[in-house]
Amino acid sequence: MLRLLFISVLVFIVSVTGAQELYVFTNPASNIPAKAIAAKLSMKTMKPYHYVNRREYRLMPEVQVGISKKIMLTAAGSFSNMFFEEGMRFESARLYAKYRFYSKDEVHKHFRAAAFAAGAWSNNPLVYQELNLDGDNSGIQAGVLATQLVNKFAATAGVSYIRQLEKKDKLFLGLPFSNEGVQYNLSMGYLLFPRSYTSYNQTNFNLYCEFLGLKNTDISRSYLDVAPAVQLIFKSSTRLNLGARYQLAGNAHRMAKQSYFISLEHYFLNALK
Amino acid sequence: MKQILMIVFLLSVFFGKAQFKSATLQASGLTCAMCSNAINKSLKTLSFIEKVDADIANSSFLIIFKQGADINFDQLRKKVEDAGFSVAKLQVVTVFNNTAIENDKSVTVEGKVFHFLNIKNQVLNGEQTITIVDKNFVPVKEYKKFSAFTKAESFKTGQAQGTRIYHVTI
Numbered sequence: 001m002l003r004l005l006f007i008s009v010l011v012f013i014v015s016v017t018g019a020q021e022l023y024v025f026t027n028p029a030s031n032i033p034a035k036a037i038a039a040k041l042s043m044k045t046m047k048p049y050h051y052v053n054r055r056e057y058r059l060m061p062e063v064q065v066g067i068s069k070k071i072m073l074t075a076a077g078s079f080s081n082m083f084f085e086e087g088m089r090f091e092s093a094r095l096y097a098k099y100r101f102y103s104k105d106e107v108h109k110h111f112r113a114a115a116f117a118a119g120a121w122s123n124n125p126l127v128y129q130e131l132n133l134d135g136d137n138s139g140i141q142a143g144v145l146a147t148q149l150v151n152k153f154a155a156t157a158g159v160s161y162i163r164q165l166e167k168k169d170k171l172f173l174g175l176p177f178s179n180e181g182v183q184y185n186l187s188m189g190y191l192l193f194p195r196s197y198t199s200y201n202q203t204n205f206n207l208y209c210e211f212l213g214l215k216n217t218d219i220s221r222s223y224l225d226v227a228p229a230v231q232l233i234f235k236s237s238t239r240l241n242l243g244a245r246y247q248l249a250g251n252a253h254r255m256a257k258q259s260y261f262i263s264l265e266h267y268f269l270n271a272l273k
Numbered sequence: 274m275k276q277i278l279m280i281v282f283l284l285s286v287f288f289g290k291a292q293f294k295s296a297t298l299q300a301s302g303l304t305c306a307m308c309s310n311a312i313n314k315s316l317k318t319l320s321f322i323e324k325v326d327a328d329i330a331n332s333s334f335l336i337i338f339k340q341g342a343d344i345n346f347d348q349l350r351k352k353v354e355d356a357g358f359s360v361a362k363l364q365v366v367t368v369f370n371n372t373a374i375e376n377d378k379s380v381t382v383e384g385k386v387f388h389f390l391n392i393k394n395q396v397l398n399g400e401q402t403i404t405i406v407d408k409n410f411v412p413v414k415e416y417k418k419f420s421a422f423t424k425a426e427s428f429k430t431g432q433a434q435g436t437r438i439y440h441v442t443i
Contacts (some may be wrong), residue, residue, distance in 0.1 A: 020305050033311040034378050044376035069355050105302030105359035106412060107332060112302075149302075193303060197329035236310035265308070269314040 013026035016047045020189045020206045021147050021154035023077045024241040024261065028156050028187075029112035029147040031100050033074040037271040038064040042241075042263035044134070046256035048082070049079040056255075058091075058135055060263075065272070070100045078135035080254040082255065083124045092122035098145075110149050114147045116160070126166040129178045129221045129252040130214060136255075139164040140243035143183070152191040162214075173252050181216040189231075212245065216252065223250025229261070292368045293344045294400070299333040300353050301361035301412070308332075308430045311356040319348055333362075343384070346439060350409055356365045361412060365441075369397035377423050379438060386433075388440045390422040403441045407431055 021028035032038050037085040041062040045054070058080035065073045074096040081088050095118065102113040118141045120133035131137055143160020163180045187210040194202045208229040215222040229243030240263075300312055309329045316325050316334060321342035326335040338344050350360050365408060367382065373396045374380055379388040405411075406419045408431065419440065420428055427438040 022305075022307070031357055033315065033357050035315075036311065066357075069357055095335075098356075103302070103359070105361070106303045107299060107361050110302035197306055197309075200306050200313070200327070200329070202306065204306055233305070233307055236306040239307075267311075269311055270318055 001132045002260050014052070020152070020191045020204075020231075021149055021156060022206065022231065022239065023156065023187045023189060023210060024208055024231060024243040024263070024273060025210050025212060025227050025245070026158060026185045026187050027098065027116070027145060029100060029145045030067045030110075030153070031070065031098060032267070033067045034066045035065040035270050035272040037268045039268070040064065040263055040264055040265035042261065044259055044261050046259035048129075048255045049257075056080065058082060059088070060134065062265075072098050074098075079240055080081040082135070082247075083127065089123075092120055092133075092138075094118060094120040094133050104200040111147070113144065113146045115142070115144050125170050126164065126177070127171060128254050129175065129216055129219070130161050130223065130254040131164050131178065131181050131216070132214075133162070136145065137164040138166065141183070150178060154189045155212070156187045157185070158187075163168065176221070178216040178219050178221065181214050181225055184213050184215075200236040204230040204236070206229075206233070208243070211248075214252065221250075221252040222259075223252045223254060223260050224248045237269070239263075239265045241265075275361045285364070287389055291370060291372060292339050292340075292415050293383060294308075294366045294368060295338060295366045296336045296346075296349070296363060297333060298336060298349060298360060299362040300358045300360040300363075301332070301333065303332050308358065310357070312353055312358060315352040315356045316349065319345075319352060321345065346385075346405060346410075347437070354409075360410050363410050365405065366400055366402050369401050377425065379433075386438045388423070388425060388427060388438050389430075390419055390440055390442050392443050401443065405439055405441050405442055407440050 040062040044058045047055055052218040058078055060078045062076035062077055067073055076094045078092045079088050080091050098114050098116040104111045112199055118133050120139055122135060122138045124136060133139055133141055135202055141160050141162040143158060145156055147156040160183045162183050169177050189206055189208045191206055210227040212227055213224040225245045226248050227243055227245045237272045239259040243261040245259050252262040290389040303309060306329050309327055309332055313325055313327045321339050321344050322336055323339045354358050374389045375394045376392050379386050408416050427433040428440050
C-alpha cells in the first residue's frame with residue numbers, strides 16, 4: 001500500500017510539473033559530450049522467485065566514450081551470483097553504440113532522435129522469458145529513441161528489437177522458449193533542485209518515472225514495469241542514482257517481479273584529446 | 274613637425290587597431306548544470322580564450338579573449354556542438370577605430386572578413402557589440418530571417434573565394 005502511494009505520488013509529481021533526461025534505467029537520445037569519458041558502476045539486487053529467501057546481486061561496471069558529437073560507445077561487463085550460482089562471478093560483456101541523427105535545439109528546449117545497436121555475450125543459460133542484454137542473455141538489440149526536453153521536464157520514448165542467441169532450452173524447464181521480442185519504454189524526468197542555478201557546485205536533484213516493457217514476439221508473453229528513481233548530481237560531474245522496478249502487468253517468466261538499483265557515475269570531460 | 278605627425282600617425286595605427294575583447298555565447302538545448310559544465314570545460318580548451326564565466330541559468334557564457342590572439346569563432350561553435358548542443362547567439366565585443374561599414378558589404382576587421390547585414394551605413398568607433406548571424410550561430414528561423422537581407426552567395430556557404438566570411442549585424 002505504502003509502495004503504491006509512493007509510486008502514485010511520484011507519477012503525480014512528474015506528470016504535473018513536468019526533469020531531466022539522464023535516466024536511470026534507459027538512455028536519452030542525447031549523447032555524452034564528444035571527447036568525454038564516463039565511468040559507471042551499477043548494482044542491481046532482487047530476491048529471485050526460485051528461492052525462499054535469498055537476495056541476489058549483479059555488479060555492472062561500464063565505460064562510456066563520446067567519440068564525436070553524434071556518436072557514443074559504451075562497453076560494460078557484469079558479475080553476479082544470479083542463475084543458481086553460489087558466489088559472485090563474471091557473467092557477461094556488452095557493447096553499445098548510439099548515433100544521434102536529429103537535433104532541434106532551442107534555449108531551454110530540445111528535441112532529439114537517435115538510433116542504437118547493442119550486442120552482448122553472456123555466460124548464463126536461458127532460463128527466463130524476460131530478454132535483456134544487462135547480463136541475462138547473449139544477444140543483439142537495435143532501436144530508436146526520441147527525447148523532448150522543455151525547461152525542467154524531459155520525456156523519452158524508445159522502441160527496440162531484441163534477439164537472444166541461445167538455440168535451445170538447455171535446462172529443460174518446460175517453459176515456452178523465446179528468442180525475440182520488442183522492448184519499449186516511456187521515461188520521464190523532472191529537475192526538482194536547484195530551483196535556480198548559480199554555480200556548478202550546487203547539488204542537483206532529479207526525479208524519474210519510467211515505464212519499461214517487453215513483448216515477446218514469438219510467444220505470447222510480456223511484462224510492463226514502472227520504475228521510479230531519484231538522482232543526485234554532485235559538482236555537475238558525479239551522479240548517484242537510486243531506483244526500483246515493479247511489475248505492473250505481465251505473464252512473462254522472470255527472475256523477479258521487483259528489483260532495486262543503485263549506480264554511481266563520474267564524467268571526465270575532455271578526457272580524449 | 275613632420276616627425277611629430279609621423280609619430281602620431283604610427284601611434285594611432287598601433288592603438289587604433291581593432292580588437293576582439295570578449296564574447297557572449299548563448300547555447301541552446303540544455304537545462305542542467307551538467308550540460309553547461311560540459312560546454313564550459315570544452316570552451317576552456319581553446320588556446321585563444323583567457324577566461325570563461327558561465328551563467329548557468331541562462332545557459333550563456335561570457336568569454337574573455339586573450340589579447341592579441343587569433344580568435345576563431347568557428348572553433349567556439351564547434352566546441353559547443355562537440356558538447357552536444359547548439360549555439361543560439363554569439364555576440365562579440367569589438368573595439369573599432371574608424372571602421373566604415375556599409376549595409377550588405379564586407380569589411381576586414383582584425384584579419385577577419387565581416388559582411389554586415391541589416392545595418393545603416395556608418396563609421397564604427399570604440400566598443401561595439403556585433404552579432405554573428407551565420408548558419409549554426411543562430412536558430413534556423415533567425416538565419417532564414419537574415420537571408421532576406423542579402424543575395425550574397427557567401428551567406429549560404431560561409432565563404433567567398435576560399436575565405437571565411439562571417440555575416441554579422443549590430
